[in-house]
Amino acid sequence: MSPYRIRLTVNGEPREASVPARRTLVDLLRYDLGLTGTKEACSVGVCGACTVLLDGRLVASCITLAVQVDGARVTTIEGVAEGEKLHPLQQAFIDHGGFQCGICTPGQIVAAKALLDSNPHPSEDEIKDWMMGNLCRCTGYYQIVESIAKAAAGG
Ligand code: FES
Ligand code: FES
Numbered sequence: 001m002s003p004y005r006i007r008l009t010v011n012g013e014p015r016e017a018s019v020p021a022r023r024t025l026v027d028l029l030r031y032d033l034g035l036t037g038t039k040e041a042c043s044v045g046v047c048g049a050c051t052v053l054l055d056g057r058l059v060a061s062c063i064t065l066a067v068q069v070d071g072a073r074v075t076t077i078e079g080v081a082e083g084e085k086l087h088p089l090q091q092a093f094i095d096h097g098g099f100q101c102g103i104c105t106p107g108q109i110v111a112a113k114a115l116l117d118s119n120p121h122p123s124e125d126e127i128k129d130w131m132m133g134n135l136c137r138c139t140g141y142y143q144i145v146e147s148i149a150k151a152a153a154g155g
Contacts, residue, residue: 006070010035011079017066025061025069026050029076032066037077037106048134051107052076058114058133077106080113088151089113098147100138108134112148121152 003018010033017032029035029052038061041049045063052061053075080087089109092098099105108131115122115130122130127148128141136144 004067004070006067008069008071009073011075019066021065021067023066025052025054025059025064025066025074028066028069029061029074035076035078039103039106041103046133046135047104048107048111049104051110051134053110053114056114056117058111075110077110080109087113088154089116089148092147092151093144096147096150097143098139099144104134104136104138108136108144112151115148116152122148124149 001021003020005016005018007014007016009015010029015033017028019028019032023032026038026040029038030040038052039049040062041047043062045060048060050061051058053059054064054069055073081090086094087109089112093105093109098108111131111134115127119126124145127145131144131148
């Protein structure tokens with residue numbers, strides 16, 4: 001079967017690719033577009049490592065097909081900073097120990113960004129509830145929640 005030509009906007013830039021029907025969004029990002037910040041861990045939509053924003057909504061890119069994002073706007077971890085300036089969440093994860101191995105971190109930060117975009121001052125319970133879909137094997141979660149709370153509080 002011949003590949004599908006898709007056009008999308010990734011982190012504000014127009015991008016195009018030819019993809020087979022079974023290509024996943026995470027593979028499109030990592031292997032076709034060279035955006036390796038998005039990680040793949042479970043590959044079945046349960047860990048949150050591959051989280052990206054699709055037209056502003058959180059999606060697991062490991063269970064989203066590339067052909068489904070034709071014409072859409074995708075934001076990955078590479079699009080979170082403003083030029084050379086880290087996003088407040090990125091700085092807070094550094095300052096407050098929000099990561100160890102870092103595999104889950106791009107997904108954590110993209111998910112947390114979606115939270116703060118819609119609710120700039122979440123309570124601790126709201127942070128925990130929102131972040132429930134993003135698993136971490138290293139940190140024990142306390143520093144992740146703290147990092148998000150500090151970013152929301154301005155550092
Ligand atoms: S790798 Fe996509 S949810 Fe785990
Ligand atoms: S920092 Fe290692 S899995 Fe979260």
